[in-house]
Amino acid sequence: MIKRFLSLEWKQFTRASYFQKGLAIKILMFFAVLYFGGMAIFMGGAMFFILKKIMPEADPIETVNNFMIYWVLANLAIRFFMQQLPVMNIKPLMIIPIKRNIVIHYLLGKTVISFFNFISLFIFLPFTVVLLVKGYPPVYVLFWFLSIMCINMALNFINFLINKNNTVFYAIASTLVVLIGLEYYDIFKISKPIGLVFNTLYTNPYLVVIPLLLMAGLYKINFNYVRKGFYLDDAVSKKAEKVNTTDLTWMNRFGSIAPFLKNDVKLISRNARPKQVVMMSFFFLFYGLFFFTSDVYYDMPAILAFASMFITGGFLMTFGQLVPSWDSEYYKLFMSQNISYKKYLESKWYLMVVAVAISFVLSTPYIYFGWEIFGMIAAGALFNIGLNTFITLLGGALNRVPIELNTKAKAFSNTNGFNLTQMLIGLPKLVLPMILFYVPYKLVSFDAGLIVLALSGVLGIVFKTFFLNKIERIYQKGKYKTIAAFAEKK
Amino acid sequence: MISVKNLSKSYKGIRVLNIENLEIPKGQSFGLVGNNGAGKTTFFSLILDLIQPTTGQIKNKEILVNESEEWKTFTSSFIDESFLIGYLTAEEYFYFIGELRGQTKADVDTLISQFEDFFHGEILGQNKYLRDLSKGNQKKAGIVATFIGNPEVIILDEPFANLDPTTQIRLKQIIKELTQNKDVTVLISSHDLQHITEVCERIVVLEKGDVIKDISTSDATLKELEDYFTGSVLS
Numbered sequence: 001m002i003k004r005f006l007s008l009e010w011k012q013f014t015r016a017s018y019f020q021k022g023l024a025i026k027i028l029m030f031f032a033v034l035y036f037g038g039m040a041i042f043m044g045g046a047m048f049f050i051l052k053k054i055m056p057e058a059d060p061i062e063t064v065n066n067f068m069i070y071w072v073l074a075n076l077a078i079r080f081f082m083q084q085l086p087v088m089n090i091k092p093l094m095i096i097p098i099k100r101n102i103v104i105h106y107l108l109g110k111t112v113i114s115f116f117n118f119i120s121l122f123i124f125l126p127f128t129v130v131l132l133v134k135g136y137p138p139v140y141v142l143f144w145f146l147s148i149m150c151i152n153m154a155l156n157f158i159n160f161l162i163n164k165n166n167t168v169f170y171a172i173a174s175t176l177v178v179l180i181g182l183e184y185y186d187i188f189k190i191s192k193p194i195g196l197v198f199n200t201l202y203t204n205p206y207l208v209v210i211p212l213l214l215m216a217g218l219y220k221i222n223f224n225y226v227r228k229g230f231y232l233d234d235a236v237s238k239k240a241e242k243v244n245t246t247d248l249t250w251m252n253r254f255g256s257i258a259p260f261l262k263n264d265v266k267l268i269s270r271n272a273r274p275k276q277v278v279m280m281s282f283f284f285l286f287y288g289l290f291f292f293t294s295d296v297y298y299d300m301p302a303i304l305a306f307a308s309m310f311i312t313g314g315f316l317m318t319f320g321q322l323v324p325s326w327d328s329e330y331y332k333l334f335m336s337q338n339i340s341y342k343k344y345l346e347s348k349w350y351l352m353v354v355a356v357a358i359s360f361v362l363s364t365p366y367i368y369f370g371w372e373i374f375g376m377i378a379a380g381a382l383f384n385i386g387l388n389t390f391i392t393l394l395g396g397a398l399n400r401v402p403i404e405l406n407t408k409a410k411a412f413s414n415t416n417g418f419n420l421t422q423m424l425i426g427l428p429k430l431v432l433p434m435i436l437f438y439v440p441y442k443l444v445s446f447d448a449g450l451i452v453l454a455l456s457g458v459l460g461i462v463f464k465t466f467f468l469n470k471i472e473r474i475y476q477k478g479k480y481k482t483i484a485a486f487a488e489k490k
Numbered sequence: 491m492i493s494v495k496n497l498s499k500s501y502k503g504i505r506v507l508n509i510e511n512l513e514i515p516k517g518q519s520f521g522l523v524g525n526n527g528a529g530k531t532t533f534f535s536l537i538l539d540l541i542q543p544t545t546g547q548i549k550n551k552e553i554l555v556n557e558s559e560e561w562k563t564f565t566s567s568f569i570d571e572s573f574l575i576g577y578l579t580a581e582e583y584f585y586f587i588g589e590l591r592g593q594t595k596a597d598v599d600t601l602i603s604q605f606e607d608f609f610h611g612e613i614l615g616q617n618k619y620l621r622d623l624s625k626g627n628q629k630k631a632g633i634v635a636t637f638i639g640n641p642e643v644i645i646l647d648e649p650f651a652n653l654d655p656t657t658q659i660r661l662k663q664i665i666k667e668l669t670q671n672k673d674v675t676v677l678i679s680s681h682d683l684q685h686i687t688e689v690c691e692r693i694v695v696l697e698k699g700d701v702i703k704d705i706s707t708s709d710a711t712l713k714e715l716e717d718y719f720t721g722s723v724l725s
Contacts, residue, residue: 259589
């Protein structure tokens with residue numbers, strides 16, 4: 001049975017049209033995987049010696065255990081943003097004689113062979129080997145390693161729950177925020193007891209049963225959760241939502257792009273996916289708090305430039321990067337209706353500009369950190385409006401993954417739009433402001449950096465028509481491919 | 491109105507459509523029949539520039555469809571549910587299409603009020619999003635939306651499928667009225683030979699992408715078509 005699933009899986013993977021996208025992206029992804037994998041192995045091998053060198057008086061394994069909390073957090077964060085959860089088309093499987101449990105076990109099992117699980121393995125396996133070679137007691141070391149791997153798997157399953165279930169997401173997210181806050185303001189250092197926990201795990205090998213049980217328990221919770229969702233709600237009971245009608249006629253002042261803007265507002269307010277994404281973009285506003293409150297970054301203005309851009313760029317990053325995909329469900333209509341591609345793109349551009357402007361207004365409390373910081377945010381906002389919007393639209397031309405608008409966090413649908421490809425396309429968005437700021441900053445002064453960053457944005461606004469025309473041509477070229485990809489049912 | 495020259499479409503070397511020459515004059519009601527895979531939807535998609543022709547060209551009112559977007563101003567179509575915006579109510583959808591085609595709200599209201607009997611009280615004022623309507627009702631909304639903004643060319647892919655008998659009969663009347671004055675060119679495809687012979691003055695039969703028959707509809711047409719399709723079963 002499992003063999004058959006695997007073959008189905010492989011066919012779905014290789015036959016999907018978005019798989020057949022640019023060779024360049026595939027190569028880039030291959031190198032990214034190779035790079036991160038290699039780095040992990042290297043780090044794992046070198047960790048012991050580095051720690052020994054930095055802190056000669058401390059036992060490296062204890063130091064590692066004390067820092068384990070950061071591994072857990074980073075692990076969870078990276079997973080949340082990047083790990084693609086397995087999708088399986090269960091509808092056809094529901095009416096043929098396969099035991100439900102097999103399908104679910106298979107689905108959960110599939111998450112185990114994710115690259116993100118291997119990253120931790122790559123780090124801790126070489127470290128464990130080094131420990132053994134250095135003569136640490138094998139029983140202790142091996143059971144510790146086993147515990148770590150169990151926790152790694154537990155995190156994998158927690159991530160599954162977070163992604164599928166909003167309540168779990170908010171519960172865990174708020175717990176983390178509280179804990180980080182307490183830690184930060186020295187009220188309660190959660191890292192201490194966590195370090196203690198890992199050290200205890202090391203010194204008491206039999207305690208491996210706890211992570212083991214934790215992993216098994218989470219697996220069971222996932223299993224039950226998925227099993228409960230193993231029905232086609234829509235097929236059984238079709239419940240119609242109540243319509244919310246808001247008067248949007250005031251938007252008519254935007255002229256010829258007004259219909260699109262009104263439509264986008266409805267798109268966001270009436271569909272689960274865009275709602276989630278816009279919520280997420282709101283959190284970007286607080287991004288600056290991490291950077292501006294810590295002195296470490298004051299010596300790294302390039303990082304500050306990056307952070308400033310992030311504050312006003314949340315909507316751009318989350319909503320904007322999926323631009324034609326939002327309309328994937330009715331793309332054929334848009335392509336055959338009385339709409340020019342340029343109008344369509346222009347309306348999306350305005351939407352992003354408005355979003356940046358709103359974020360900028362909301363970011364005024366950052367004045368508290370000084371005018372220099374606020375100047376940076378302003379320059380970042382200009383960059384976002386003038387250049388980042390176009391880069392985002394350009395990236396959209398490569399984005400051919402259809403989105404199911406109203407499917408939120410259901411156990412069997414893919415809700416994670418933020419994948420590795422998206423990130424690679426988005427890389428210039430993150431790096432460019434840093435370069436634009438850093439080069440003149442290094443050569444001339446801080447103000448020069450600000451001015452260049454701001455001017456780059458102004459330049460984009462001045463040449464808007466030119467950029468839009470260019471981008472339109474690229475979209476026009478990929479039009480048939482995009483239509484075909486969007487027509488593909490997931 | 492629509493002129494097709496040397497048009498062909500191949501997928502990976504397999505030809506799915508091949509029309510050497512086809513002229514559809516203005517105001518004609520043009521019917522397309524053929525078994526599954528005959529190329530009906532492919533042909534319509536090519537006219538709408540949703541897919542790229544392998545060879546040849548289509549002109550819609552002298553405009554090359556894959557080079558200019560101008561044809562969009564006077565062409566409207568309903569091919570499948572992907573022409574609907576699921577999160578709008580039917581009214582909102584009509585107004586949206588109206589705005590795209592330069593119609594005021596009042597214009598749209600006047601137009602759709604003529605179709606109240608077609609809607610059978612299940613579309614307007616329902617306070618339901620289009621995605622929550624049944625397939626048949628979605629289709630009704632999609633079809634009526636193509637009438638908004640005085641289009642000169644209307645393309646409907648299998649408009650009769652999924653409709654209830656009452657609506658089928660009403661749709662036939664509507665199409666007949668549309669083409670009465672010879673202003674509007676209507677292209678429809680159907681598997682229902684009876685409906686299509688009733689509505690269309692010209693019927694083209696496609697088989698595996700080729701034009702097999704090009705008939706000016708008469709009383710004998712239905713019989714001719716039935717014989718043809720029976721024949722393809724027997725042979």
